[in-house]
Amino acid sequence: MYFVEKEEEIAGKKVFYIKQPVGEKDIIFMHGKSYTANDWLKLNDTLIGLYNLKYRFYAFDFPGFGKSKPNDIEPVDFIQAFIEYKKLDNFVLFGASMSGGFALKYAHAHPKQVRAIVAAAPAWIEKEIESFKNLNIPTLLLWGANDNKVNPKIGTRLKEVMPNATLHTFRGLSHPFYFENEVLFDQYFFDFLKSIDEK
Template sequence: MPDTPFTVRELDAFEYVDEGPRDAEVPPVVLLHGMLGDLSNWTTTIEALSNRGYRVLAPTIPVYDLPLGETSVPDLADFVRSFIERLELEQTVLTGNSLGGHIALLYALKYAEDVAALVLSGSSGIYEATLGTTTMRRQDREFIRERTEMTFYDPAHATEELVDEMLDIVNDRPRALRLIKIARSADEETVTEQLGTLPMPTLLIWGRDDVITPPDVAEEFRDRMPNAHLHFIDECGHAPMIEHPDQFNELTLQFLDELSERQNFPQS
């Protein structure tokens, strides 16, 4: 089970957190973590949003669990669709970091009427600098540490525990192969030319110092999406909800509150 203070539920093939009121008058917020992330990435966001009265769901994204031939970003978007349908949700607010943002975008392109709004942070889908997932040298701890540190502005966030997790992944052949397949799929499944067809309100929260999806990526998302607003967080890398959770959560809550006040959300 992921390391999270919340109850992790299991239903069929899905493992997820579900916090906040079920009778909220706005669509639930679905949090989608990145390729090397897990539910613990969202701990403070789950707490902040559910305490404000939003229902928050965070599924484990099965990056390493799908059959190798079905390991791609579109397959993960289909997984999220199955999760949402299984929980009998109608509209949702999809919130994704990195690969999670890319999954949210593919989902929104296919099911736009079911997406009330998007919150994207460090999303792939236009381009991203590689972490070297296709060339990681087995058991080379310093190489892996350097790649892990690229995720953050402050390298202190690349803890020994996180480096150990990365080391375990690259030394596990089935997981390493799936990681490579997802990375290649993310490069292939660009959405740049389709972004103009996504009308839903979209909040872009970006680290000013993101070297994986640099600021120009955020600006292109903003310029191409018809209803997108961009906020940069200074001294912040690729994972704002981890590195600056208070700012990330406050921006997200302000976005949700404003949409709710304007009654942009259909009643459930």
């Protein structure tokens, strides 16, 4: 398993991204407001597990974050620009916090491109929850029960609205639960990926 770092012009500005290019399926990891693409490399066991499940891994810095240049493009439009640039289709979209909200909004706008969604405590969607009621893509919603940044009750509301969503809340963990307990996170994450792979 190896990773390649790239800086290329996407949507008119320089964008930094990381990829693990070996596999048969694609997954995109999107960072939260306090993180960058490089932070995902801390999840060593998660990345090994993805490799073993034959997933190609992509993670980019959003414009204005990390090594990517600022751009006034809307986040959902930027995600689409990256996907078009890399010629991706039928991928799993993983978003955490800020980008968890972007993942849901992107899938709502482009439902035929997304195979499945993993949204870790998706932020900035409180007023838009009802808009996801027709989003029928397999979705795993994950939350730390002690999250003091994005209320776990939002996860319950999303689960009630979305017809193909599963929700799990991790007791004793907070907002970045995937960094706090990678083993527990991997258990539910990989069970979900295996379930969609079987369909």
